[in-house]
Amino acid sequence: MKKQITVTVNGEQHTVEVETRTLLVHTIREQLRLTGTHIGCDTSSCGACTVLLDGKSIKSCTVLSIQADGKEISTVEGLAKDGLHPLQEGFKENHGLHCGFCTPGMLMRAVELLEKNPNPTEEEIRWGISGNLCRCTGYNNIVKAIQYAGAKMRGEETPSTEPEFV
């Protein structure tokens, strides 16, 4: 069964026809062609599909498109208006990504994390991103990236991004 929905994605309003069973991630990727949001699993375990739905980070593989009707969605493509968002900058400066596949989901999760807790401890960051899997980085630099972005967003001096080799 098909249904028309209207969603505001990254500030732009779209009206699209979806099947009632279509997952939000498929609508975002295949109808709206915003392919920065990725699919990494089929059990809501990996978080690669994380987007913001009305400002709250959700796994878009576990939400039906019709549930998003009338709501606002933010994806990685809309994160920065111009240049890089402090989180994107933090990931780049701290080598917080390797293959880049988990990165958009990590970023969108971190947006909400920093919004709720602008100055998180390392442990709070680790628990905060524990719904997002990364297979490449070992997480050290993702933690640093989020700390860097937090400092920048608080208007403080950002920590050193030099590798911590002995």
Next chain:
Amino acid sequence: MIRCKTSKEISGMGHSMKRKEDDRFLQGKGNYVDDIQLPGMLHMDIVRSPYAYAKIKSINTEAALAVPGVIAVVTGKDLEQYNLHWMPTLMSDTQMVLPTDTVMYQSQEVAAVIATDRYAARDGREAVMVEYEPMKAVVDPYKALEPDAPVLRSDKEGKTDNHIWHWEVGDKDATEKLFNEADVVVKEQMHIPRIHVSSIETCGCVADYDKVENHLTMYMTTQAPHAIRTVIALVAGHVGLTEEKVRVISPDIGGGFGGKVPVYPGYVIAIAVSFLVGKPVKWVEDRSENLQADSFARDYHITAEMAGTKEGKILGTRFKILADHGYTDAAANPSKFPTGLFSIGTGSYDYGTAYMEADAVYTNKPPGGVAYRCSFRVTEAVHAIERITDRFAMEVGKDPAQLRMENFIKKEDFPWKSPTGWEYDSGDYHAGLKLAMDTVEYDKLRVEQAEKRKNGELMGIGISTFTEIVGAGPSKDFDILGIKMFDSAEIRVHPTGKAIARFGTKSQGQGHETTYAQIIAEELGIPAAHIQIEEGDTDTAPYGLGTYASRSTPTAGAAAAVAARKLRDKAKKIAAYLLEVSEEDLEWEPGKFFVKGAPEKVKTIQELVFAAYTNHPQGMEAGFEATHYYDPPNLTFPSGAYICVVDIDKETFEIKVRRFVAIDDCGNIINPMIVQGQVHGGLTQGLAPAMYEELIYDEDGNILNGTLMDYLVPTAVESPSWETGHTVTPSPHHPIGAKGVGESPTVGAPPAIANAIVDALSPYGITHMDIPITPYKIWKTLKAKGVIE
């Protein structure tokens, strides 16, 4: 401190240059296979077997074909008409593309449904009715070798058992004599369990056959696009898909770790369907299919023995392996190496006697034998040697760090010939372990441990001092299906001094777009920021064997340096011509040639490149391009010294990695930031099998944890904060003295963790535990020992 020869503006070797590929990934502009959407594209989904071993009595496709959007269902019988129902594996075994009569493992491909969108394909998949006649599966590899075991590969004429091959290396008789006469012999039975790479992007492809042009474009999650193109041409040449008509494009890859080396049936079916219907066909597996059917890693049962003196001198080792390969040998190894490079397993120690043997066996499990971020079975080898070394230290009553220090090969003894035939290029094992011990404050930890033991607290310290072997490989020994394992670089510098360089490798997150540019910047003085790197398109890139087993820097990185040096030689000739001096009068510093003693007489590389197009000497070929195919003279031998500290809860046996110090030596470092990042990631992939990951099968061959809900990939919470450092022992034979690093930590970390846990439990008579070591396993072990009730 790493010293750099070039300025930050040039950013040659040693600079922590920020990655050039990051901007697109950070802004959602990466281009992965599933992002590709072509006009008229069809979607494919795969029906999979619920049984580990069964006869297929019938496949009824009627209901599936009635599903709106479904246009075809492909079975083994359909492929049989084109002789495409079987395919060769990399180890010259055979693997079904789709079965005609028997399924050999749970989740094996049974039929493919083609539809106009992915939901219709999934609906069709659910509607295909398959009637099976289940048979008793052979799951235990030891039982598979028993005389009354059913012969699984009855498709092979004359096959009377489940044995695949026997392999051995070393001196069997001398080793036996040594073990018979040695003062001390220790022995442990180990299982290195079956695990899965589980890169966050699964595998998939878009096969796009153009009937008019008779041309196939294959977008594919592959770590080795060139080899794939050749294989497609060899298999499908008879239907007109000759090699110039096949273009393989490996776009951005969301992690590989060896899992994207093999050719999976899904790729082949997608090509066949696209060829038949003349439309693009997309196949992207879901995570559960990926875990349940794609190539596994490890699954070695090892009997490890070490012989030595009472004083703690290692004299010899003997390893016996039983390798569970699933129903076919589809391991991703160089062709002449059925056990990969397991023979590195004599480790970092100075002794001359060793013998290793392996037997491989068929079972009703998925095929595989891929890396999991490891250079061809090196992880298995390192686990065996590093565990048995600790066991030996325990037996002779010596501190494991001390014992290692006393047995290491000395810096001055390199190049060192190992008892299994390798020539280690360079290393300084004493320096690495000393740095690790100083960093972690080893002596203090042992004092703390002694105090804690008095109170019954469980604290352990584990060491792993491993030797890796990467950079396959020299053409005299290394090939894959006959293709030698060189790799390549092609550099083209434009008139204004900016460059594009293409490679036969393919990054899956390693940062080639940055590090290759840095190598060329180092050699030519052109800023790395102005050197664009391309890989993964077989129409444009030079031929190479791809990226896996930490081979890119040792092979393609070397090719980049050699090609750049060819260009520097040309630049020198042009400089001599322009400055009207002889070449001998010129001196190079990064980015310019100047006349010795007259530094004001200078030509920059940019001026020299421009002249190559505008004012080159008569008789010289115009342009500024070079290509090099690098055949490495030897492999490179990175090493590491890792120390892990664990605390185990006395009540719950929860294991906490308190500290983990990793000192790596990968020779000269191209980009410290990237090397450190590789080490972090590799360490977490070492933690994973040590404490969390294992593909578990029941006695009927059912997988018990085939999803990410129960196959435990570590999150940021389980992963500790890694402490890293390095020593630098350049490779003497590599053009830039580099070695390769991506996999060292995955190889070296598991025994450090296992040794730490066993160390914590050693007061209770525990000498070995198989990984993954979980709280439950500790509870069971202590209970069996009568330590707890």
